[in-house]
Amino acid sequence: MAGDHDHDNGHDHDNQLSETVLRVKALETLLVEKGLVDPAALDAMIDAYENKIGPRNGAKVVAKAWTDPAYKARLMEDATAAIAELGYSGAQGEHMVVVENTPAVHNLVVCTLCSCYPWPVLGLPPVWYKSSAYRSRAVIDPRGVLKDFGLIVPDGVAVRVWDSTAEIRYLVLPERPAGTESLGAEALEALVTRDAMIGTAKVMP
């Protein structure tokens, strides 16, 4: 790749992108020709992360925890097993921990060293989660980062930042919003956003 790549020049950027597209195609062709990868397996992998494994999984976990106290107790005790009860497990979520937001505590998840994220329940991480801006600031200035997301955490609330340095993956259990007492699990699930389960948003009624 060109070392003198210029971010201000859209034309150069397009050239670089098409160069990357060609390199990926050439690599895949070579690997398939050598029998090292099965192209149908690549399609299946992409389909899994585009269509099957994403934040709706995590939203189901959260809604169940809000509506089923026994499930919530299991989730806080052994998140890996409780999440597997709903059928979610495996790659990049082999060892899960759930941290609970309360009126006194706000949790925020980051991976300063790379991009660790709980794939079985949230899918692949968004670009901002993998960005230098988020990774550098979430630990030193979590309240400033939350402000970037429009979330002001009052002084009386403690912010806990979870830097995923090992193979433990973290899911935030957001606070159930007031005024949702009459809603069932399915309606609640629809309110739960990806960002609320990372800790950069609250769930709104």
Place this chain on the structure above:
Amino acid sequence: MNGVHDMGGMHGFGPVEPEADEPVFHAPWEGRVLALRRALGAWRKWNIDAGRHSIETLPPADYLRMSYYEKWLASVITLALGAGLITQRELETGKRDPATPVATPPLTADKVLSAIMKGGPTHRATDTTPRFAAGQTVRAREIHPAGHTRLPRYVRGRVGTIERDHGAHVFPDSNARFQGENPQVLYTVRFAARELWGEAAHPGDAVYLDLWEDYLDGA
């Protein structure tokens, strides 16, 4: 290694910019790179720690300039070359060396979902006694390993409290060098924000990290 990837606490990267309705992949090639890397991983020629280290060892300026999947692409090529799955000549010509046999891929489409669901757990059963217990005060060691490590610079030398014991997990520092799993107890350690960042930090805030026994001393 004290690389540019170890970003916790750095300044100057600007605000976090979330994208509304972000797609899973921004272009089809990104998905191909993700899938290629994981499908090649099924050959078990490297492990997650060696894979991460291959990204960390990109030249720092490239690391900062490249997108996530550009880094994955560079890394998977390095890994495949290093493992002898492909040769430099094959990469340059785009053609299989006719002297090499055609292999059979270990990961086929029918196995993809079960492979994802199974993942690669890092917990290992051992009979070692943990050196620390919940509530105990510990100090992160002031060490600077030149290879892969999960001990970020910003906690080295700092005092924290053991929050939780996760049992023994594969030790990335040795595993990344193919020097064995060396499983040892992994702890969640709580560091007060003020211990890490000084008086300007909010008094009630804290940062939690998962740290292996070899990263810690009693304090």
